[in-house]
Amino acid sequence: MLYSRYFIPTVKETPSDAEVVSHQLMLRAGMIRKLAAGIYNYLPMGLRSIRKFENIVREEMDRAGAIELLMPSVQPAELWQESGRWTFYGKELLRFKDRKEGEFCMGPTHEEVITDMIRREIKSYRQMPINFYQIQTKFRDEIRPRFGLMRGREFIMKDAYSFDVDSSAADDSYDRMYQAYIRIFERCGLNFRAVEADSGTIGGSFSHEFMVLADSGEDGIASCDSCRYAANVEKAEARPAQPVAQGGELLPLEKIPTPDMKTIADVAAFLKVTADKTIKTLVYASGSGEFVMALLRGDHELNEIKLKNSLGWDEIEMATEEDILRITGSPIGFLGPLGLKEKVTVIADLVVEGMTNVAMGANEKDMHFINANPGRDFPVERFADIRMVVAGDACPRCQEGKLEMWRGIEVGHVFKLGTKYSTALNATYLDADGKEQVIFMGCYGIGIGRTVAAAIEQNHDENGIIFPLPLAPFHCSVVALNAKDGGVMAAAEEIYAKLEQLGVETLFDDRDERPGVKFKDNDLIGIPLRIVVGSKGLAEGKVEVKIRKTGEVLLLPVEEAIARIK
Ligand code: ATP
Numbered sequence: 001m002l003y004s005r006y007f008i009p010t011v012k013e014t015p016s017d018a019e020v021v022s023h024q025l026m027l028r029a030g031m032i033r034k035l036a037a038g039i040y041n042y043l044p045m046g047l048r049s050i051r052k053f054e055n056i057v058r059e060e061m062d063r064a065g066a067i068e069l070l071m072p073s074v075q076p077a078e079l080w081q082e083s084g085r086w087t088f089y090g091k092e093l094l095r096f097k098d099r100k101e102g103e104f105c106m107g108p109t110h111e112e113v114i115t116d117m118i119r120r121e122i123k124s125y126r127q128m129p130i131n132f133y134q135i136q137t138k139f140r141d142e143i144r145p146r147f148g149l150m151r152g153r154e155f156i157m158k159d160a161y162s163f164d165v166d167s168s169a170a171d172d173s174y175d176r177m178y179q180a181y182i183r184i185f186e187r188c189g190l191n192f193r194a195v196e197a198d199s200g201t202i203g204g205s206f207s208h209e210f211m212v213l214a215d216s217g218e219d220g221i222a223s224c225d226s227c228r229y230a231a232n233v234e235k236a237e238a239r240p241a242q243p244v245a246q247g248g249e250l251l252p253l254e255k256i257p258t259p260d261m262k263t264i265a266d267v268a269a270f271l272k273v274t275a276d277k278t279i280k281t282l283v284y285a286s287g288s289g290e291f292v293m294a295l296l297r298g299d300h301e302l303n304e305i306k307l308k309n310s311l312g313w314d315e316i317e318m319a320t321e322e323d324i325l326r327i328t329g330s331p332i333g334f335l336g337p338l339g340l341k342e343k344v345t346v347i348a349d350l351v352v353e354g355m356t357n358v359a360m361g362a363n364e365k366d367m368h369f370i371n372a373n374p375g376r377d378f379p380v381e382r383f384a385d386i387r388m389v390v391a392g393d394a395c396p397r398c399q400e401g402k403l404e405m406w407r408g409i410e411v412g413h414v415f416k417l418g419t420k421y422s423t424a425l426n427a428t429y430l431d432a433d434g435k436e437q438v439i440f441m442g443c444y445g446i447g448i449g450r451t452v453a454a455a456i457e458q459n460h461d462e463n464g465i466i467f468p469l470p471l472a473p474f475h476c477s478v479v480a481l482n483a484k485d486g487g488v489m490a491a492a493e494e495i496y497a498k499l500e501q502l503g504v505e506t507l508f509d510d511r512d513e514r515p516g517v518k519f520k521d522n523d524l525i526g527i528p529l530r531i532v533v534g535s536k537g538l539a540e541g542k543v544e545v546k547i548r549k550t551g552e553v554l555l556l557p558v559e560e561a562i563a564r565i566k
């Protein structure tokens with residue numbers, strides 16, 4: 001590919017609306033452009049990476065015996081009404097009507113559609129096991145689309161669905177997919193963990209998530225440093241919370257030392273959420289006693305409330321508004337004063353039904369507790385449902401190891417569904433005795449764009465992307481240092497032609513640009529290998545080979561350089 005004839009619109013400045021590094025770099029490297037919130041154009045370089053990953057996924061799905069097909073994005077409401085998810089799925093499901101007033105949705109996932117196909121096509125036990133997959137565009141009207149392809153509203157997913165005669169056969173299908181997932185993410189060179197997970201709106205009996213480890217990840221993971229136990233903290237076996245704060249000194253508000261958070265905007269900035277009239281999104285928190293007390297006092301308008309950070313505000317984690325609504329049925333949920341100093345992630349099922357009927361008695365007018373005392377200052381039953389996972393705790397599985405905590409990006413998810421959808425949609429088959437039986441299902445997703453973004457999250461430096469070879473849009477670039485120098489251009493062209501002949505996907509940087517510009521762009525777009533052709537080296541018959549990842553530079557005779565790359 002000739003750089004001058006191609007389309008790589010690189011950008012120097014870091015885009016201000018991109019919070020995570022992969023989003024910044026994908027914009028800067030000209031891989032994607034935003035069309036609307038959570039909806040992106042895949043530019044040629046982005047598309048090449050995506051196709052690379054799709055092909056790895058396709059190869060491993062085929063190898064595992066799954067069969068490719070393609071289902072539509074537009075799905076009729078009737079199927080979703082049959083499964084019950086038309087009501088249950090909520091606002092993430094984008095619904096619309098056609099000209100005949102027929103109701104439809106954009107598919108966020110395809111259990112209903114595939115089960116409908118299967119109930120028509122599969123009649124006999126002889127037709128199973130069978131597993132279908134597709135690589136297809138999904139739509140989920142995410143409440144907060146963000147981080148570029150990481151959490152889009154329109155995004156590409158590989159989804160597979162297995163069909164078996166019974167539960168143990170379904171377990172085998174699940175294991176085969178699980179192993180295929182391990183191969184897929186290993187082939188991409190990613191640092192990941194498979195963790196026990198919650199089944200969410202998809203449902204089913206058990207599931208594992210594949211998490212790429214990254215600080216920017218939205219999920220918390222606990223894993224044992226000794227056995228193989230690893231789980232999403234939402235799912236992790238946790239011990240009951242034990243409020244440890246003692247004392248409880250009642251102080252006038254003005255005497256409580258506060259960080260400078262007097263307005264909702266201060267709090268929002270601190271908590272890294274969008275400032276709104278009310279804080280709607282606090283569900284995970286630790287050591288936030290005074291803050292919670294303040295909320296409970298009914299001062300929703302945080303403008304007047306002074307906050308005190310007694311115990312590590314840094315540990316506060318945010319849940320989405322959706323989470324809160326799900327858990328509490330009202331937009332305000334909280335988790336209270338545990339008085340914990342350890343690094344913890346807390347999961348609250350605590351319900352506060354409207355602020356007024358919570359009589360805490362912790363504060364008097366203009367007075368406020370520090371180190372509130374559970375059981376004395378508020379009813380301890382309120383905390384009965386709180387579970388927590390603490391770094392350093394004994395592993396709940398082996399009891400010997402200690403728990404470590406990580407942040408992760410969910411790139412894949414495998415579910416054992418059991419008969420949830422087959423029962424709802426009446427997908428049955430005839431067994432060897434001619435008896436009607438319900439089909440057992442599993443489903444298996446991989447976020448295609450999200451995985452490419454996660455790979456960048458794990459592989460970059462201050463100069464740009466460092467693509468793992470299997471995901472790189474091109475394997476190698478050939479940079480002609482001076483496009484006006486006929487000798488340099490001729491030599492570079494020859495190298496480019498030879499590499500192409502050898503099947504090395506090569507980007508030939510033939511642009512009439514200063515070397516500095518070319519090097520900056522080449523670093524930014526992250527192509528793993530680079531051959532630099534300049535007049536000085538050529539005088540000795542040599543070119544430079546640079547390895548993007550290590551920065552290593554080798555001065556080699558042309559033939560040797562080509563042999564190296566190959
Ligand atoms: P999340 O917890 O991040 O919202 P999910 O659990 O809702 O994801 P699944 O229903 O398990 O997602 O879908 C399978 C895979 O699709 C996920 O593991 C993820 O890689 C990808 N995916 C899900 N939602 C998005 C999205 N909004 N943008 C990009 N990829 C996504």
Ligand code: MG
Nearest residue numbers: 092140142200
């Ligand atoms: Mg989701």
Ligand code: MG
Nearest residue numbers: 200209410413
């Ligand atoms: Mg999830």
Ligand code: MG
Nearest residue numbers: 200209410413
């Ligand atoms: Mg999931």
